Amino acid sequence: MRIPQSRALALALLAAVALPVAGCARNQAAKGDTPYIARDVGTLYSTAKRRLDQSRYKEAAVLFDEVERQHPYSIWARRAQLMSAFSYYLAKDYTASIQSAQRFISVHPGNRDAPYAYYLISLGYYEQIQDVTRDQRITRQALDALGELTRRYPNTRYASDARLKIDLVNDHLAGKEMEIGRFYEARSQWLAASMRFRSVVDRYQTTTHAPEALMRLTETYLALGVPAEAEKAAAVLGANYPGSDWYEHAYKLMKDHPVQQAALVAPGTPIVAPGTKPNSLPGLSTDATRNAQPDAVPGTVQPSTAPVTGPGGAAPVGPGAGAATLPGQPTPQ
Secondary structure: OOOOHHHHHHHHHHHHHHHHHHHHHHHHHHHOOOOOOOOOHHHHHHHHHHHHHOOOHHHHHHHHHHHHHHOOOOHHHHHHHHHHHHHHHHOOOHHHHHHHHHHHHHHOOOOOOHHHHHHHHHHHHHOOOOOOOOOOHHHHHHHHHHHHHHHHOOOOHHHHHHHHHHHHHHHHHHHHHHHHHHHHHHOOOHHHHHHHHHHHHHHOOOOOOHHHHHHHHHHHHHHHOOHHHHHHHHHHHHHHOOOOHHHHHHHHHHHHOOOOOOOOOOOOOOOOOOOOOHHHOOOOOHHHHHHOOOOOOOOOOOOOOOOOOOHHHOOOOOOOOOOOOOOOOOOOO
16 A cells, blocks of 8 residues: 555654654653562562662662562561661761651651661761851751650660760850850950850850850950959859869959959948039939939928929919929818
8 A cells, every 4th residue: 555645754754753752751761760660579678788788878778769669568668668768878868868767757656666767867967967157957956856866765775876966966056156156256246245155154054165155254244344244254164164274264354354342331321422412413314413302301202393384384373373282282272
């Protein structure tokens, strides 16, 4: 049978278009999800374990995920979830490791391997901690994950390692507070700096940054003009870290800026000498001296010296119109 020329041309065009489309489909399958090839669970798990032993961690994690995908109800699927999280952790893909471990906990919350899943989650956050000059959101997530592990499973061997890491994480967070405090102090922003140093003393007092924080508090309190508080900070530093270099520096600062004690006043001695005019009292503003009553008896109400006016500012009419009356006192007739 002869094919018309126009139809033959159309078929040729379709074949030319179909070839690159098929090639794109193959490339997408290679770059995307793992193609589904049905294999028994033993073969899959053994192959994944072999890749793990060969340090091909990414391939091992993908094969362990394939065990869970092809045989979700197998006894090996639960084990493969944890092995996948572990393989992703070794491959330094911490986000995938955390997600795999969280999926295991959500499906098997009461499993005996749940502490290990919590431990992998905390390790995934812990390994992503950055230096103190960067944002510490991951550091706080690591602290939360480690704390969750120690609260849920305090007697496991994972909890003992988590407690050690909690101390290191707290030391890191204290270092971040000290970094910000020193930044403010270098720019003479004493109040902001003192708040950061105070936070270290209150929240991270068992870390290695506590001695420096107390010394910096001594510096900032002296700069703020509160030497009594500086003396307290130096005293706490001397009581807890007497042989440290930070205490020597704080001691030198307090020696150069001693606290001036106010002279004691004998009982019965008036603070203000009798006969002192209000205008001569130091520290009083013009408005305060204008309204001051030096001869007032405590507990009594003094009459006002301002003229009393009626509605609209007009002076009142009648006897005693020019004199002020006290509240509750009858108007003189």
